Amino acid sequence: MKLLTHNMLKSHVKGVKDGYPLRLSASKVELKEVTFNADFVVRMLDRIVWPVLRQTAIEIGQGDNLPTDIPADAATNEEFLRAMHHVLLEVLVLEGELECPETGRKFPIKKGIPNMLLDEDEV
Amino acid sequence: MSRPEYAAPPELFYNADEAAKYTQNTRMIQIQRQLTERCLELLNLPAERACFLLDVGCGSGLSGEQLTYGGHIWIGMDISRDMLDVANERGCEGDLFEADMGQGAFYKPGTFDGVISVSALQWLCNQDKRWHEPRKRLKKFFTTLYGCMWPGLSASFPTDLWWLEMITHAAMKAGFTGGVVVDYPHSTRAKKIYLCLFAGVVGNVPRGKT
Numbered sequence A: 001m002k003l004l005t006h007n008m009l010k011s012h013v014k015g016v017k018d019g020y021p022l023r024l025s026a027s028k029v030e031l032k033e034v035t036f037n038a039d040f041v042v043r044m045l046d047r048i049v050w051p052v053l054r055q056t057a058i059e060i061g062q063g064d065n066l067p068t069d070i071p072a073d074a075a076t077n078e079e080f081l082r083a084m085h086h087v088l089l090e091v092l093v094l095e096g097e098l099e100c101p102e103t104g105r106k107f108p109i110k111k112g113i114p115n116m117l118l119d120e121d122e123v
Numbered sequence B: 001m002s003r004p005e006y007a008a009p010p011e012l013f014y015n016a017d018e019a020a021k022y023t024q025n026t027r028m029i030q031i032q033r034q035l036t037e038r039c040l041e042l043l044n045l046p047a048e049r050a051c052f053l054l055d056v057g058c059g060s061g062l063s064g065e066q067l068t069y070g071g072h073i074w075i076g077m078d079i080s081r082d083m084l085d086v087a088n089e090r091g092c093e094g095d096l097f098e099a100d101m102g103q104g105a106f107y108k109p110g111t112f113d114g115v116i117s118v119s120a121l122q123w124l125c126n127q128d129k130r131w132h133e134p135r136k137r138l139k140k141f142f143t144t145l146y147g148c149m150w151p152g153l154s155a156s157f158p159t160d161l162w163w164l165e166m167i168t169h170a171a172m173k174a175g176f177t178g179g180v181v182v183d184y185p186h187s188t189r190a191k192k193i194y195l196c197l198f199a200g201v202v203g204n205v206p207r208g209k210t
Ligand SMILES: [Zn+2]
Pocket: B009, B010, B128, B129, B132
């Protein structure tokens, strides 16, 4: 699972109000190169929640070089866009866990695939 | 061949054996690719742009391969872990989730540029467990899906006539606009039906191929 994906996730457990962000813990992380596409990263600037991305990256040991805030010139700042590209698309969480911030429900990640199946009473 | 959705729930039907068979059957692969290509066409995404897409019922990643080939970044969800494992082994580029679409989509508002679902929605119309109510599950799916679409962009689903009314009704109730596209309506062999939806705008439903 990429950190881009994690940034979009919210908990779907019954009764949850906001459910965002899911807390990510990782026991196995892999880096995999992805072709840099500036246009895609620029468009994600409006969609991602930067503090969550940065904090999550730091927590799994991949947050070096990430500024506290998105720079004002982000859309044309290639150095920043490349750092963002890397953290969004090239960091893969293979083993770990997602945790619902409200209910504490845990969703295990195995071989990169989170299991988001709910039980009958959680729907 | 009996239609799979009559035989068993998808997580049971698509077990490891079925998953392997499904992925080795060249005719099946061909059909899956064509349906995906057409879905992408119907999404009418800006040319040359890498988009962020959701593939509902992504299975072993055959449809996702076409999305990757088109330069897109995508997330797939499927209820069959066996199918997802096959997708993984085949080196699929999308992020995968083991999830039940009837339990709703779990992404924040404005996440996706587009959504496709190739031959998966009819599974929602089945009552395969005591606590599965198809109408409730369809409603959950479409309302949560509507919530996570980037406004103005679309979803397309090849479907079949049998389930069309039920699926369309649920989609419209959730706020989608759009309609049905029928390709090759005069050929029983080639005829294909797609449900083409828009979130947040009234779009033009593309014409079917003849
Ligand atoms: Zn089921």
